[in-house]
Amino acid sequence: MTLSPRVVVVSRRSELDELLGRHGTRGAAAYFLRQRGRDLDEVTARHEALTAALTEVGAAVPADWRRGHVERADLPRFLFAPEDIVIAVGQDGLVANVAKYLDGQPVIGVDPEPGRNAGVLVRHRAADVAQLIRPAGSAGGPSGSSARPAGSSGRPAGSSGRPEAEERTMVVARLDDGQELSGLNEIYIGHAGHQSARYVIAAPSGSRERQSSSGLIVGTGTGATGWCASIARDRVAAPRLPSPDDPALCWFVREAWPSPATGATQVAGVLTGAEELELTSESERLVVFADGLESDALELSWGQRVRVGIASRRLHLM
Structure with missing residues (x-):
């Protein structure tokens, strides 16, 4: 029996999550930020952007596919499978953090805040994911992927129907x-x-x-x-x-x-x-x-x- 592809979403806790974990309430977090000349609204907006991107990525995964989610801090303890498709939602550094635990699995970098991140490794928007993961899944994982030389656009290929990939x-x-x-x-x-x-x-x-x-x-x-x-x-x-x-x-x-x-x-x-x-x-x-x-x-x-x-x-x- 052939297993359906598994999409593993990788993210890290937002600054708001970390503040609430440390201070307990939004009021206490807002007071802490005000003491340092910052505003809770900015932190909340970034949290909501990340949450919205994660929601849109999750909705793009076909219902009959398997799925997983791992936070950056838990990467050393997570076991990736050869057939996984990995989606890193966050800053460029998140792709680097996950790369060391992979062995040929395709990685899609999703930028939840376009314009704020450099976008060198997280070059896609959450809306691109549905178009990207189906060709990756049909490629049969690392052994069937159609990796192209670096320097390609990283966008979906036109004629083959499979996404291009850079090998770094x-x-x-x-x-x-x-x-x-x-x-x-x-x-x-x-x-x-x-x-x-x-x-x-x-x-x-x-x-x-x-x-x-x-x-x-x-x-x-x-x-x-x-x-x-x-x-x-x-x-x-x-x-x-x-x-x-x-x-x-x-x-x-x-x-x-x-x-x-x-x-x-x-x-x-x-x-x-x-x-x-x-x-x-x-x-x-x-x-x-x-x-x-x-x-x-x-x-x-x-x-x-x-x-x-x-x-x-x-x-x-x-």
Whole structure:
């Protein structure tokens, strides 16, 4: 028996939900905001926009299809199935948050507040969903999807009836104990308490350097417009940042400290193909997390190694 497609909607709690969870009532939340020069009406309007988008997305799912809903905070505990169609309703970062838990499932990014978000990853409106999910469902999941090269419009295809999809490069970090973590934007390696991280870095060329820094960022072309771009702007000799579909990564060491015991020459570069950056911890606790999701992190103890390179999986963004 063939299972019907399952649509999994991903969202995060609105600011209003968080305020009510903290303060209990709208009156208390309004007082809290007034003390900070803000208005509850703005927060309520954004909450209602998100609720309306979620309602419209839910109504677009065929009645005979299966469906699920997961909040951002619960992503590390949610099990996605190969036949799932994932709809992220929120800001661009929500697509990055969910990408690391997927393996080829098509993702539709829905912007509940057009004009407020950049719309790089959440490029669709809630009204587009009905047109997008039926072709995705008929494609039979990841194995039957018709992924197109990056650079396509991300809008439904005309002649084939199937939606176009961009394949975006992802980054993966692998620990020497077998644990691994993927990211769509970037992976950060640094001290858990934001103190100086001490480690030995080994570049693909074979050069090694002992460093003390504020951490290491390895980013994709998707992430090159964010954290990596802000670092590159301050670097005189920053490497060329990759585009989202490039099979390449850029990496930067933040605030490397030169001293008699540590160097600051291996601070930026590009990884292509099977190249990897290796880091050996000389701190008792370093953390590795992706796309700002610190709650889902790997830990490195003294002497442990982590290798970072291009992930075999790619985001299929419709």
